[in-house]
Amino acid sequence: MIQVVLFDLGNVLVDLGETKHLNQMLMSHDTEKEAWLKWLASPSVKAFDTGKITLVEFAAHLLEEFSGEVPSNKEVEEFCHSFKYWPKGLFEGALELVDSVKPHIHRGILSNTNAAHWPRLMQEMGLAGHFDSYFASHHLGAVKPDLNIYQKVLSKLDTPPEQALFIDDNQINIDTALSLGMQAHRVKGVLEAKLVLKDYNLLN
Numbered sequence: 001m002i003q004v005v006l007f008d009l010g011n012v013l014v015d016l017g018e019t020k021h022l023n024q025m026l027m028s029h030d031t032e033k034e035a036w037l038k039w040l041a042s043p044s045v046k047a048f049d050t051g052k053i054t055l056v057e058f059a060a061h062l063l064e065e066f067s068g069e070v071p072s073n074k075e076v077e078e079f080c081h082s083f084k085y086w087p088k089g090l091f092e093g094a095l096e097l098v099d100s101v102k103p104h105i106h107r108g109i110l111s112n113t114n115a116a117h118w119p120r121l122m123q124e125m126g127l128a129g130h131f132d133s134y135f136a137s138h139h140l141g142a143v144k145p146d147l148n149i150y151q152k153v154l155s156k157l158d159t160p161p162e163q164a165l166f167i168d169d170n171q172i173n174i175d176t177a178l179s180l181g182m183q184a185h186r187v188k189g190v191l192e193a194k195l196v197l198k199d200y201n202l203l204n
Contacts, residue, residue: 001163002105002163002164002165002183002200002202003105003106003159003163003164004105004106004107004108004157004159004163004164004165005101005105005106005107005108005164005165005167005197005202006108006109006110006135006153006164006165006166006167007098007107007108007109007110007111007131007167007193008109008110008111008144008166008167008168008169008170008173009087009109009111009113009121009127010087010111010112010113010169011169011188011189012167012168012169012187012188012189012190012193013090013091013094013097013098013127013190013193014087014088014089014090014091014094014121014125015087015088015089015090015091016086016087016088017086017088019031019032019035021086022035022036022039023035025039025062025066025079025082025083026038026039026042026066027066027067028066033171036169036170036172037172040112040143040144040145040170040172040173042062042065043061043065044058044061044062044065045058045062046143047061048114048138049112049113049114049137049138049143050137050138050140050141050142050143051114051115051137051138051139051141052141054115055080055083055084055114055115055116056076056080058083058114059071059076059079059080059083060076062079063075063076063079080116083116084116084117084120086117087117087120087121087125089125090125090126090127091189091190092190093190093191093194094190095126095127095130097190097193097194097197097203098130098131099130100203100204101197101202101203101204102202102203102204103204105202106132106133106157106159107130107131107132107133108131108132108133108134108135108153108157109127109131109133109134109135109136110135110144110149110150110153110166110168111135111136111137112137112143112144113136113137113138114137114138115138118136118138122134133156133157135149135152135153135156137149140152140153144168144170144172144173144176145170145172145173145175145176146176147176147179147180150166150176150177150180150182151180154180154182160181161180161181161182162181162182162183164182164183165182165183165184165185165196165197165200165202166182166183166184166185167184167185167186167187167193167196167197168184168186168187169186169187169188170186171186174186183200
């Protein structure tokens with residue numbers, strides 16, 4: 001019986017736009033799946049999303065990682081501005097979906113995020129106050145799909161893995177959750193997330 005629902009943010013509740021923006025940052029022309037695998041595997045991304053480096057350091061490291069050249073100050077500055085506004089806003093119906101989860105079910109966020117995006121997600125987009133728990137990678141010092149972030153979250157919730165439902169847009173993140181015995185489903189957008197929650201009879 002599910003006691004906890006954990007929502008990823010990007011491409012589940014939060015609109016990250018088209019894959020071309022991700023490809024621009026990676027200087028690639030990959031499919032959506034390929035681009036996300038490259039992003040999740042990047043040492044620069046992992047360092048920033050675990051809170052180990054600043055936005056400026058992240059921009060410089062990432063640009064050098066994928067171009068092979070040390071970026072100029074202007075390139076770093078332009079990247080920082082573009083990156084900060086990468087999340088476009090919430091998908092229509094995102095807050096309504098979260099609020100419609102049955103009140104006895106613990107609602108949590110489990111997201112790879114960072115110090116540049118977190119204030120926008122919580123305040124500007126209004127996610128603050130709609131969840132019981134907020135598990136952000138840069139606060140936990142761990143990222144998906146690494147096993148330890150899921151273990152940290154389950155430990156903090158004191159919940160058996162089989163009683164936790166996790167929804168995310170990347171299959172690699174889902175696979176780790178499943179390996180721990182969690183219930184987990186890949187979704188993209190509010191409608192697909194709603195269908196999963198309905199299947200588990202978790203919505204009012």
